[in-house]
Amino acid sequence: MGLEWWQTGVVYQIYPRSFQDTDGDGIGDLAGILERADYLSGTLGVDAVWVSPFYPSPMDDFGYDVTDYCDVDPLFGDLATFDRLLAGLHERGLRVILDLVVNHTSDRHPWFAASRSSPDDPKRDWYIWRDPAPDGGPPNNWLAVFGGPAWEWDEATGQYYLHSFLPSQPDLDWRNPEVEEAMFDVVRFWLDRGVDGFRLDVAEFVMKHPDFPDNPPAARGPSDGGAMGANRDMGAYSSLEHRYDKDHPDVHPLYRRMRRLLDSYEPARIAIGEIHLDLEDWLAYYGEDLDEFHLPFNFRLVYTDPTADAIGSLVDRIEGALPTGAWPNWVLGPHHASTRATRFGPDHLRLAALLLLPLRGTPTLISGDDLGLSEAEIAPEDQVDPWGIRVPGQGRDGCRTPMPWEPGPGGGFTTGKPWLPLGPAADARSVAAQMGDPHSILNLYRALLDLRRREPSLHAGAYRRLEAPDGVLAYRREAPGAAGCTVVLNFGEKPEQVGAAGTIAVSTDRRDEGTVVREAVVAPGQAVVLVDAV
Numbered sequence: 001m002g003l004e005w006w007q008t009g010v011v012y013q014i015y016p017r018s019f020q021d022t023d024g025d026g027i028g029d030l031a032g033i034l035e036r037a038d039y040l041s042g043t044l045g046v047d048a049v050w051v052s053p054f055y056p057s058p059m060d061d062f063g064y065d066v067t068d069y070c071d072v073d074p075l076f077g078d079l080a081t082f083d084r085l086l087a088g089l090h091e092r093g094l095r096v097i098l099d100l101v102v103n104h105t106s107d108r109h110p111w112f113a114a115s116r117s118s119p120d121d122p123k124r125d126w127y128i129w130r131d132p133a134p135d136g137g138p139p140n141n142w143l144a145v146f147g148g149p150a151w152e153w154d155e156a157t158g159q160y161y162l163h164s165f166l167p168s169q170p171d172l173d174w175r176n177p178e179v180e181e182a183m184f185d186v187v188r189f190w191l192d193r194g195v196d197g198f199r200l201d202v203a204e205f206v207m208k209h210p211d212f213p214d215n216p217p218a219a220r221g222p223s224d225g226g227a228m229g230a231n232r233d234m235g236a237y238s239s240l241e242h243r244y245d246k247d248h249p250d251v252h253p254l255y256r257r258m259r260r261l262l263d264s265y266e267p268a269r270i271a272i273g274e275i276h277l278d279l280e281d282w283l284a285y286y287g288e289d290l291d292e293f294h295l296p297f298n299f300r301l302v303y304t305d306p307t308a309d310a311i312g313s314l315v316d317r318i319e320g321a322l323p324t325g326a327w328p329n330w331v332l333g334p335h336h337a338s339t340r341a342t343r344f345g346p347d348h349l350r351l352a353a354l355l356l357l358p359l360r361g362t363p364t365l366i367s368g369d370d371l372g373l374s375e376a377e378i379a380p381e382d383q384v385d386p387w388g389i390r391v392p393g394q395g396r397d398g399c400r401t402p403m404p405w406e407p408g409p410g411g412g413f414t415t416g417k418p419w420l421p422l423g424p425a426a427d428a429r430s431v432a433a434q435m436g437d438p439h440s441i442l443n444l445y446r447a448l449l450d451l452r453r454r455e456p457s458l459h460a461g462a463y464r465r466l467e468a469p470d471g472v473l474a475y476r477r478e479a480p481g482a483a484g485c486t487v488v489l490n491f492g493e494k495p496e497q498v499g500a501a502g503t504i505a506v507s508t509d510r511r512d513e514g515t516v517v518r519e520a521v522v523a524p525g526q527a528v529v530l531v532d533a534v
């Protein structure tokens with residue numbers, strides 16, 4: 001069976017605020033994405049863009065707090081601009097994935113305004129309202145990801161409502177069929193306009209345990225690097241095991257229904273899920289009959305130590321655990337921990353690129369990865385991310401600095417004052433500066449994306465780990481009737497020789513590309529992709 005575009009392609013995330021501004025307000029907009037469409041399809045050569053939320057919002061969480069799911073915030077444009085953007089991206093062969101914030105709305109969404117207006121309002125049960133505990137405190141011990149208790153007291157109606165994130169992001173009650181119907185209407189609204197799929201925000205949060213038991217204290221045992229709050233210190237949130245406040249099994253029938261809706265379109269549209277769970281629970285989101293998410297995001301590379309052992313075991317483990325027919329996917333940086341903030345660190349950005357793109361499965365790049373942007377230091381007084389403001393150390397601003405397109409004050413991003421400062425070395429890292437340098441990280445990404453597209457073994461082939469010296473990860477990619485590729489990554493401290501032959505198609509240091517070798521010698525911190533002679 002032939003593979004689908006979402007299997008062979010590469011996804012690129014755009015955080016619209018930080019991509020390209022066209023009206024000088026210092027905030028990127030939809031017209032800006034269209035202006036840069038040729039960069040995406042031609043210069044860089046990705047296949048799909050996932051656009052973070054641009055819906056009307058008070059922007060408490062920069063758009064992840066929606067007041068109207070079927071419109072565009074004036075900051076970003078309007079529906080007509082969206083339609084132009086969609087057509088412009090489609091014309092260039094790019095697919096468009098929208099970010100669907102399913103777990104919560106803004107507290108200023110008319111649904112919540114109605115819900116909060118009275119316990120008797122027909123929309124009361126669209127959200128999760130509970131009486132206080134006998135002592136008058138919150139109904140249970142659940143905590144919000146963004147700090148503090150997950151319950152907010154509503155004086156006027158004498159109940160608490162649940163918010164897994166900010167108090168101004170009340171959780172919808174997906175056990176209420178009216179909520180599902182309303183949200184499925186939203187899905188239809190965008191699918192009818194022609195979008196190619198959705199990335200569901202915090203997809204595992206939507207179903208909580210129906211009895212709302214207290215969460216147990218966290219057993220700080222080893223996590224396999226999947227569960228949010230288990231694999232990195234998220235402050236108080238990490239003190240509990242999030243057993244009951246998310247990932248209730250009832251979530252699966254819901255996503256099967258969602259999938260049926262997507263499949264009812266011609267051609268079928270796709271579902272990507274933001275899911276932070278340990279392996280077994282995460283795998284369940286593919287669906288028992290592969291009838292839920294096409295691509296439940298796999299964030300494990302972000303949290304794995306950059307050693308050959310750790311990464312090799314991770315890849316083997318995932319390859320071994322995937323149900324038959326399930327397609328792997330790899331992310332090196334969600335927009336709150338882009339490659340700018342992974343364990344790879346600034347010295348290993350090139351190695352990270354060669355790790356991500358030749359793996360079997362769909363890679364997702366975060367804008368800025370392509371330029372090797374590092375995480376910016378944002379002074380505490382300049383912080384705007386509500387998470388960082390509420391929970392010290394969790395700020396995401398440093399990973400969201402605007403794309404520098406050319407040297408100069410606004411970096412070609414804006415003629416005004418950028419909403420966040422441009423990151424470090426923005427001039428040197430700008431697209432224009434890097435295009436002129438054959439050894440730049442941007443040109444490395446371009447070469448890798450091009451190779452991946454050209455070589456069937458890379459975008460469609462099987463994966464097989466090879467024996468390699470300590471510190472080295474080596475594997476084969478092979479597809480019937482096509483040249484095989486060997487990928488060798490040296491995470492160690494000394495040069496290593498690997499019994500792999502072929503033409504060096506792409507290498508981190510670029511200088512040896514085109515050379516035919518019988519035994520690859522890879523310097524520390526370097527990597528190569530070899531293509532077999534045919």
Ligand code: GLC
Pocket residue numbers: 061064101165201202274334335336
């Ligand atoms: C996801 C998004 C993040 C957002 C949060 C709440 O983690 O990636 O940006 O703040 O959900 O919607």
